[in-house]
Amino acid sequence: MNRLHTLLYILVSTIILAQESNSVSILRMQSLDVEALIVEDQNAPPGIPERFAYGFDVNIDLLNQGNLTIDENGNKIWRLSIKSENAIGMKVHFNEFYIPNESFIRIYSNGQMSDVRTFEDNHESETYENMLLKGDLLSIEYFESKNSNRSGKIKISKVYHAYKDVFGFYNQGSNDRGYCSYNVACDQSNTGGSWEDPINSVLYMEAGGGICSAALINNTSGDLKPYVLTANHCISSNPYEAGDAQLGYFNYRLYFNHQSSSCSGSGGNYSQYIQGATVVAAYGYSDFALLELNQQPPSWWNAYYAGWNRYASSPTLGAGIHHPSGYPKEINYDNDQPSSTSWFGGGSTHWEFYWDDGGTAGGSSGSPLFDSNKRIVGQLHGGTGGDCGGIDIYGKISASWNGGGASTSRLKDWLDPLDSGVYTLSGTYTGTPPVEITSPLSGDEWQAGDTYQITWDESLSGNVSLTLYKAGVNVQTIASSVSINNRSYTWNIDSGLEQSDLYKIKIQSLSYDYNDFTAYFSIVEPPTITLLSPILGDGVQVGLPNQITWTSNFDDNISLKLYKGNNVSTGFVSTITSSVPASNGSYTWTPSSSLEERDDYKIKATRISNSSTYDYSSFFSVLQSIPVELSINSVVVTQAGGVIYINMVNDEPVSGYEFNIKDSPDYLEIVGVQDLISSGFEISYSEVDNGNESGQGQVLGYTFSTPIEPSEHLLLGVQFESVNNGQEVEICLEDSDVSDSIGNSLFTQIGPCVTTLLVPTILPGDVTLDGSVNVADVVLLVAGILDNQELSASAISAGDVNFDASLNVSDVILIVNIILDN
Numbered sequence: 001m002n003r004l005h006t007l008l009y010i011l012v013s014t015i016i017l018a019q020e021s022n023s024v025s026i027l028r029m030q031s032l033d034v035e036a037l038i039v040e041d042q043n044a045p046p047g048i049p050e051r052f053a054y055g056f057d058v059n060i061d062l063l064n065q066g067n068l069t070i071d072e073n074g075n076k077i078w079r080l081s082i083k084s085e086n087a088i089g090m091k092v093h094f095n096e097f098y099i100p101n102e103s104f105i106r107i108y109s110n111g112q113m114s115d116v117r118t119f120e121d122n123h124e125s126e127t128y129e130n131m132l133l134k135g136d137l138l139s140i141e142y143f144e145s146k147n148s149n150r151s152g153k154i155k156i157s158k159v160y161h162a163y164k165d166v167f168g169f170y171n172q173g174s175n176d177r178g179y180c181s182y183n184v185a186c187d188q189s190n191t192g193g194s195w196e197d198p199i200n201s202v203l204y205m206e207a208g209g210g211i212c213s214a215a216l217i218n219n220t221s222g223d224l225k226p227y228v229l230t231a232n233h234c235i236s237s238n239p240y241e242a243g244d245a246q247l248g249y250f251n252y253r254l255y256f257n258h259q260s261s262s263c264s265g266s267g268g269n270y271s272q273y274i275q276g277a278t279v280v281a282a283y284g285y286s287d288f289a290l291l292e293l294n295q296q297p298p299s300w301w302n303a304y305y306a307g308w309n310r311y312a313s314s315p316t317l318g319a320g321i322h323h324p325s326g327y328p329k330e331i332n333y334d335n336d337q338p339s340s341t342s343w344f345g346g347g348s349t350h351w352e353f354y355w356d357d358g359g360t361a362g363g364s365s366g367s368p369l370f371d372s373n374k375r376i377v378g379q380l381h382g383g384t385g386g387d388c389g390g391i392d393i394y395g396k397i398s399a400s401w402n403g404g405g406a407s408t409s410r411l412k413d414w415l416d417p418l419d420s421g422v423y424t425l426s427g428t429y430t431g432t433p434p435v436e437i438t439s440p441l442s443g444d445e446w447q448a449g450d451t452y453q454i455t456w457d458e459s460l461s462g463n464v465s466l467t468l469y470k471a472g473v474n475v476q477t478i479a480s481s482v483s484i485n486n487r488s489y490t491w492n493i494d495s496g497l498e499q500s501d502l503y504k505i506k507i508q509s510l511s512y513d514y515n516d517f518t519a520y521f522s523i524v525e526p527p528t529i530t531l532l533s534p535i536l537g538d539g540v541q542v543g544l545p546n547q548i549t550w551t552s553n554f555d556d557n558i559s560l561k562l563y564k565g566n567n568v569s570t571g572f573v574s575t576i577t578s579s580v581p582a583s584n585g586s587y588t589w590t591p592s593s594s595l596e597e598r599d600d601y602k603i604k605a606t607r608i609s610n611s612s613t614y615d616y617s618s619f620f621s622v623l624q625s626i627p628v629e630l631s632i633n634s635v636v637v638t639q640a641g642g643v644i645y646i647n648m649v650n651d652e653p654v655s656g657y658e659f660n661i662k663d664s665p666d667y668l669e670i671v672g673v674q675d676l677i678s679s680g681f682e683i684s685y686s687e688v689d690n691g692n693e694s695g696q697g698q699v700l701g702y703t704f705s706t707p708i709e710p711s712e713h714l715l716l717g718v719q720f721e722s723v724n725n726g727q728e729v730e731i732c733l734e735d736s737d738v739s740d741s742i743g744n745s746l747f748t749q750i751g752p753c754v755t756t757l758l759v760p761t762i763l764p765g766d767v768t769l770d771g772s773v774n775v776a777d778v779v780l781l782v783a784g785i786l787d788n789q790e791l792s793a794s795a796i797s798a799g800d801v802n803f804d805a806s807l808n809v810s811d812v813i814l815i816v817n818i819i820l821d822n
Contacts, residue, residue, distance in 0.1 A: 024067055024079045024080065024081050024139065025065065025066060025067050025079070025080055025081065026081040026082070026083050026137075027060065027065070027080065027081070027082045027083070028082075028083045028084075028085075029056050029082065029083065029084040029085075029159055029161060030056070031085060032054055032084070032085075032086075032161055032163065034086070034163045037051075037054060037163055038163075041362070046381075046382030046383060046384075046393075047233050047287070047343065047365075047381055047382040048233060048382075049207070049210035049211065049212050049231075049233060049234045049362075049365050049366075050166075050210055050211050050212070050325060050326070050361075050362030050363040050365065051164075051209055051210050052162055052163070052164040052166040052209065052210065052211055052326065053089075053091075053132070053160040053161055053162040053163065053164075053208075053209035054160070054161045054163060054209060055093075055158045055159070055160050055161075055208065055209045056084075056158065056159040056160075056161065057157065057158060058156055058157060058158060058159050059155075059156075059157065060080070060082075060155065060156040060159075061154070061155050062078050062080055062140060062142055062154035062155070062156070063078060063142075063151075063152070063153075063154055065080060066078035066079055066080035066140070066142070067079045067080070073146065074146040075143060075144065075145050075146050076143075076144045076146075077141065077142070077143050077144075078140075078141070078142045078144075078154070079139070079140070079141050079142075080139070080140050081137060081138065081139040081140070082137070082138045082139075082140075082159055083136060083137050083138075084136055084138075084159065084161040085136055086136055087135070087136035087161040087162055087163070088134070088136075088162045088163060088164070088165050088169055088170065089109075089111070089132040089133055089134050089135065089162040089165075089167065089169055090109060090132070090133055090135065090136065090137075090138040090159065090160060090161060090162065091129060091130050091131065091132045091133060091138075091159075091160045091162075092107075092129070092130060092138065092140075092156045092158065092159050092160065093127070093128075093129045093156065093157055093158040093159075093160070093208075093248075093250075093251070094127055094128045094129065094130075094154065094155060094156055094157075095127055095155055095156070095157035095158075096126055096127070096153040096154070096155035097122075097123075097126055097127050097128040097153060097154065097155075098122055098126050098150075098152055098153040099117060099118055099119050099121065099122055099152055100119060100144065100145075100148035100149055100150050100151065100152050101119045101145070101147070101148055101149055102119070102145035102147050102148055103118070103119065103142070103143055103144045103145050103148050103152060104116060104117065104118045104119075104142075104143055105117050105140065105141070105142045105143070105152075105154065106140075106141045106143075107130045107133065107138065107139070107140050108133065108138075108139050108141075109133035109134055109135035109137060109138050109139070110135040110136065110137040110139075111133060111134030111135030111169070112134075112135075113133040113134050113135070114133070115130040115131050115133065117130075123249060123250070123276070125248060125249050125250075126153060127248050127249060127250050128250050129208075129248075129250040129251055129275075131253070131275070132160070132162060132167060132206070134169040136161075138159075140154075142154050158208075160208070160209050164325075164326075166211055166325065166326030166363070167270060167326070168267065168268065168270070180332075180355075180357070180358045180359040181320075181322070181324060181330035181331060181332045181358035181359055181360070182330055182331050182332075182358065183259075183260050183263055183265070183266075183328070183329075183330060184199045184259050184260075184321065184328075184329045184330060184331050185259065185260045185261065185262050185263045185265060186263040187199070187331060195318075195319055195321070195331060195370075195374065197304045197306075197374060197427055197429075198304065198306055198319065198321060198368070198370050198374050198427070199259070199304075199321055199329060199331065200257075200302055200303060200304035200429075201215045201216045201217070201303070201304040201305065201306035201368070201427065202214070202215050202321040202322065202323075202329055202367065202368065203215065203216060203228060203254045203255060203256060203258075204254070204255040204258040204268075204323045204326065204329075205228075205230060205234065205252065205253070205254050205255070205366065206252070206253040206254075206255070207234055207235060207247055207251055207252055207253075208247050208251045210234065211323070211325075211326045211363045212230055212231060212234035212363065212364075212365045212366040212367075213230070213321075213322040213323045213363065213364055213365065213366050213367035213368075213380070214228045214229060214230035214234075214254065214291070214366050214367070214368075215228065215229050215230075215306050215321075215367070215368040215376060215379075216228055216297070216303055216304065216305050216306060217229045217290075217305060217306050217308060217376060217415065218305035218306060218307055218308070218415075218425055218426070218427055218428055219414060219415045219416065219417060219425075220415070220416045220417060220418045220420050220422060220425060220434050220460070221417050221418055221433075221434065221514075222428065222431045222433040222434060223431060224296055224305060224428075224430075224431045225292065225296075226274075226292060226293035226295065226296050226297065227280075227290055227291070227292055227293075227414060227415070228254060228277065228290070228291040228292070228293060229288065229289075229290055229366075229368065229376065229379055230288075230289050230291065230365075230366030230379060231287050231288065231289060231365045231366035231379050231380060231381060231395070232282045232283060232284050232286075232287045232288055232289045232395075233287055233365065233381070233382075234289065234365055234366045235247050235252075235279060235282065235289045235291075236282070236284070236289075249276055249277065249278060249294075250275060250276055252275070252276065252277040252291060253273055253274070253275040254273060254274050254275075254277065254293060255269075255270060255272065255273045256272040256273065256274075256297055256301045256303055257269050257272050257301060257302075258270060258323065258328055258329060259328045259329035260328045260329075265328075266328070267328070268327070268328035268329075269328075272297075272301050274293050274294065274295060274297065275294075276293070276294035276295075277291040277292060277293050277294060278291065278292050278294075279291055280292050280408070280414055281403070281407065281408050281409060281410060281411065281413070281414060282408070282409065283400055283403035283404050283409045283410065285342075285343070285344065285347070285349050285399070285403075285404075286349040286350070286395040286396055286399040286400040286403060287343065287349075287350075287379070287381040287395040288379055288395050288400040288403070288411065289366075290411060290414055290415075302429070303429070304427055304428070304429055305427055305428050305429070305431075306368060306370075306374075306375070306376050306427045307373075307374070307375040307376070307424065307425045307426040307427035307428075308375050308376045308377070308397055308415065308424070308425055309371050309373070309375040309376070309377050309397065309423070309424045310397045310398045310401045310411075310423050310424070311398060311423050311424070312396075312398040314337040314338055314339070314340070314351075315337065315338070315371040315372070315377050316335065316336070316337055316371060316372040317334040317335060317336055317337065317338060317353065317369065317370070317371060317372065317377075318333070318334070318335070318370045318371055318372040318373070318374060319331055319332060319333050319334070319370050320332040320334075320355075320358070320360065320364075320367060320368070320369050320370070320380070320392070321367060321368060321370070322360055322363070322364035322367030322380065323363050323364065323367070324360060324361035324362070324363050324364050325361050325362055325363045326363045327363070330358075331358065332355050332357060332358025332359060332360070333355075333356055333357040333358060334353060334355050334356045334357070335356065335372065336353060336356065337353075338351035338352055338353035338394075339351070339352050339353065340352070340396075341393060343381055343382075343393060343395075347399075348396075348399070349395060349396055349399040350378070350381060350393045350394060350395055350396060350399070351369065351377065351378050351393070351394045351396055352383075352391065352392075352393050352394075353391070353392065354390065354391050354392075355390065355392065359390050359392075360380060360383070360390075360392055364380055365380050365381070365382065366379050366380060367379065367380045368380075369394045373424075374427070375424060375425070375426070375427070376397060377394070377396065377397055377398075378394030378395050378396050378397055379394060379395050380392060380393075380394050381393050381394060381395050397411065418434055418460065418509075418512045418513065418514050419512060420434060420460040420461065420511075420512055421460075421461055422460060422461065433514075433516055434458065434460045434509075434512075434514050435456055435457075435458050435460060435464065435484065435507055435509060435514055435515070435516050436456060436457045436458075436516050437454065437455070437456045437505060437507050437516050437517070437518045438455045438456055438457055439452075439453065439454060439455045439518075440452070440454070440505065440518055440521040441518075441519065441521065442518075442519030442520060442521065443519075443520075443521065443522075444521040444522065445521070445522045445523075445524045446493060446521065446522070446523055446524070447493070447523070447524055447525065447526055447527045447553070447554065448493050448494065448495045448496070448497045448499070448523050448524070448525065448526045449493060449494075449495030449526035449527060449612070449613075450492075450493055450526065450527050450554075450610060450613075451490060451491065451492050451493070451609070451610060452490075452491050452493065453488050453489070453490060453491070454466060454478070454488065454489045454490075454491050454505060455487060455488045456484075456487055456488070456507055456516070457487065458484045458485065458487060460484055460509055460511070460512060460514070461484065461485065461511070462483075462484055462509060462510060462511035462512070463481045463482060463483055463484060463509075463510045463511070464481075464482060464484045464507050464508060464509055464510060465477065465479060465480050465481060465482075465507070465508045465510060466478040466479040466482065466489060466491075466505060466506070466507055466508075467505070467506045467508065468503060468504075468505055469503065469504045469505070469506060469517075470498075470500055470502050470503050470504075471500070471502040475497075475503075476494070478491055478505065479491075481510060484509065493523065495526050497523050498523075499522075499523060499524055499525060500522065500523060501520060501521070501522040502520055503520065503521055503522065503523050504517050504518050504519070504520060504521070505517070505518045505521075506518075525553065526613075527552070527553060527554040527607060527610065527613045528552065528553055528613065528615075529550055529551070529552040529554075529558065529582065529605050529607065529613060529614065529615045530550060530551050530552070530615050531548070531549075531550045531603060531605055531615045531616065531617040532549040532550055532551065533547060533548060533549045533617070534546070534548070534603070534617055534618070534620040535617070535618050535620070536618035536619060536620070537618075537620070537621075538618075538620040538621070539599075539620065539621040539622070539623050539626060539747045539749055540589075540591055540620065540621070540622055540623070541591070541622075541623050541624070541625060541626050542591045542592060542593045542595055542622060542623070542624055543590065543591070543593050544590065544591075545588050545589070545590050546588070546589050546590070546591065547586055547587075547588060547589075548560060548576070548586065548587045548588075548589050548603060548605075548617075549585060549586045550582075550585060550586070550605055550615070551585065552582040552583070552585075552607075554582055554607065554613070555581070555582060555583050556581075556582060556607065556608065556609050557579045557580060557581055557582060557607075557608045557609075558579075558580060558581075558582045558605050558606060558607055558608060559575065559577065559578050559579060559580075559605070559606050559608055560575070560576040560577050560580065560587060560589070560603055560604070560605055561573075561574070561575050561576060561603070561604045561606070562574050562575075562576055562601060562602075562603055563601070563602050563603070563604060563616075564598060564600055564601050564602075565600055566600070568604070568616075573595070573601070574592070576589050576603065577589075579608060582607070591622055593624075595622045596622070597621070597622060597623055597624055598621065598622065599619065599620070599621040599747075600619050601619065601620055601621065601622050602616050602617045602618065602619055602620070603616070603617040604616050604617075621747055623747060625651055626651070626747065626749045627650065627651050627652045627738075627746040627747050627748070628648065628649070628650045628651070628652070628654065628738045628746045628747065628748040628749070629648065629649040629650075629748070629749045629750075629751065630646065630647070630648055630657075630659060630715075630733055630736055630738070630748055630749075630750055630751065631646075631647050631648075631733070631750070631751025631752070632644060632645070632646060632647070632731060632733060632751060632753075632754045633645040633646065633647040633714060633793065634754075634793060634794075635731060635754055635756040636762055636793065636794055636797040637722075637756065637757070637758055637759060637762070638762055638764060638797065641668075641671065641719065641720045641721035641722050641803075642719075642720055642722065642758075642797075643674075643717045643718065643719050643720070643793075643797050644661065644717070644718040644720065644731060645676075645714060645716070645717050645718075645793050646699075646714075646715045646716040646717075646718060646733075647712070647713070647714055647715060647751075648708075648712070648713050648715040649711075649712045649713075650708065650710050650711070650713075650738075650746075651710050652710060652740055652746050653707035653708065653709055653710065653740055653741055654707055654708040654738055654739070654740065654746065655702065655703055655704075655707040655708075655739060655740055655741040655743075656681075656701065656702035656703070656737075656738070656739045656743075657699075657700075657701050657702075657736070657737070657738045657739075658698070658699070658700045658701075658735075658736065658737045658738075659698075659699055659733050659734065659735060659736040659737070659750075660688065660696045660697065660698050660699075660733070660734045660735045661696065661697045661698075661699065661718060661731065661732070661733060661734075662695065662696045662731070662732045662733075662734050663695045663696075663697075663729050663730070663731050664695075664729065664730045664732075665695075665724075665727070665729060666695030667695075667722050667723055667724045667727060667729045667758060668695060668697070668720040668721070668722050668729065668731070669687065669695075669697075669720060669721050669722075669723075670685050670686075670687060670697035670699075670718060670719070670720050671719050671720060671721050672685070672718075672719035672803070672804075672805050673685050673699060673716055673717070673718050673719065673805070674716065674717035674718075674719065674805035674806065675701075675716065676713070676714050676715060676716055676717055677708070677713050677714070677715060679701070679703065679706075679708055680703055680705065680706060681701040681702060681703045681708075682701065682702055682703065683699070683700070683701040683716075684699075684700050684701075685697060685698065685699050685700070685718070686698050696734075697718075697720075699716065699718060701716075707740070707741050714793060717793070717796070717797075717805065719803060719805060722758050724758065725758045725759065726757070726758060726759055727757075727758050728755060728756070728757050728758070729755070729756060729758060730753050730754070730755045731753060731754050731755075731756065732753035732754075733750050733751065733753075734750070736748045736750055762794055762797050762798045763798065764798060764801050764818075765777055765798060765799070765801055765814070765815040765818045766798045767780045767781045767784070767791070767795050767798050767799045767815075768780055768795075769792075769794055769795060769798065773815060773818050773819060774819060775819065777798075777799075777815055778812060778815055778816060778819070780795070780799075781799045781807065781811060781812055781815060782812060784796070784799065784807055785807050785808060785809070785812070791807075799811055799815075801814040801815060801818075802814060
């Protein structure tokens, strides 16, 4: 039967039980002299837990002493009530407790509170202790199904009569508590900032008929095992012995966040608790007990696993946090160093000091003492701390570390399961592995051939190894031994490592059985940089800005340096820039006028963080001036094709030129060349098959007589026919060779490519460029032919109606015919 079915079964059965009219046996506890008990508590020696309930020793067998009825279905019901006159609350300890399948037990009080348990609540110890229920009459009903696979066990060995209202049944608290300590919601600390984390570690502990304080405590494995530190006398009536059979697994109920929600508040919280704990170690001389809860507290309780300090030297104190007389959590402050003492005489098992600000009371026993670094250094044994500025004595963590020499009487085995030897450990909410790699992180991309920092956090000592894995397979040892306290290692990644996103790094302690792996990260191609410009044959002019461009696959900075000649060790000229982000991809450089003219300069780009990543440009020239510049001035598109106008600026006489025109895609075919300056050059053109999708046409011009004198000229009109009209095409000048009158090559700077749309932009005959053809176009064309009017390139293109690369009377006649619609 699953949990839901069981609860529904209980609900129906409870209704049936409530309708039964059978009489119920009532066992009455003897009358208690509460005033005498309170006096006894007030006179109790230090080191005794705060008592809130008197425990009657009994021997009650519900199956023999309860009233038995059998319902019409054959199910058995036993009932029994226990009365303890004037009790604030009651509970019982079952020394034999087993609920078979399809059965349940309900414990309730005349204060209208109940506790229901089923088969799922059985424990291997076959014991149980119900929660304290308000009122002085406790009733027990046990329903055993006829389908149960075995008989139940319901025996009671102790009945508790609460005579102090430590759970706020009738009194929800008062702002005037009578103690010198502070409500933790106020946290008036001026000794190291907020104590929120340690506050979240402190617990209110119910143990049988007593109450104490305790703290959730961290261990070196970082596994969030729910260890709780408290005082040995809180679990034992005899401080010389570790543990006591009087208190068992279910005697312990630990309350989390029993504290006020505001500084002015007085009520606490009893809803977040865990019942059931095992004493794993205890030692009377330093008065410690370490419990392990039966489960981790839920994350939404925000429970903090406090750190600890086991140094034997006197620490600088910070605060004590506790539940005086069961009140909501309070805090004391101190910034002194305690002195060593002992509780039983001889040795130095305890810390002793007077509080600067605050005090303790019954119920504070077992509460943690924190140093100024917010780490536990001891747990409260006793003292006179209830008085403002009173003295308190805490069992030392350092004395309890080795305690009585066995795992059951010392802290070492539990708080340092890795045997790390650390003396301090920080607290945590989420678990802190003793060694945890912090880089590389998941998804990181590290480049082969580059240098990176592997980093980690640690709480161990000694050395570690670092190993690289790919897809779970050991690839190489990164470092065989490095001090763990370095917290980092510089790794030069082998440039030959295969690219993959399945790499992990393992860090392994060489002294302890502990390791950690990173998440998956990637090793990608080595860092590279490629200089794109200047390219071979380029020339740069001094005093004018030039663009150095590159591509790279890294983000840090590079330097740019100028060299000359073939020997880089002796050819350094100057630093162009000492640092520029590689991601920029370009840098504007203005060459100094002091540079000598030569054609064997080159630029080196070097990654600053790793000089093994670099690239050189091709050789280029530095010139005081550029002798020749060739560029595309414009492209005019007509119905049949169009004209590419070539511009030339020359500082030297030119007697010959040669260049290619590349169109990409190959949409154009050169059909003619017009000499726009009447140079008298022999000019030819041809198509060049370059074997790819782009086309090339070659233009050649030369003279053996008069050269083109220095000037700026609209040199040529290169006529073309086109296919795929309406498409875009890129036109570039390439592979130029310009010479002077004696055949010497002149350095030539080529202008940028031009992209144009193959859509007619000029109407044939529209010399005035006004969008129509009329007599005004005839008049302007005649003026241009007679040299009475200088025409623009577009006007010349519009006037050359017959596309013979010249303006003449034939064009005039054709325009007249256009006007006459002939």
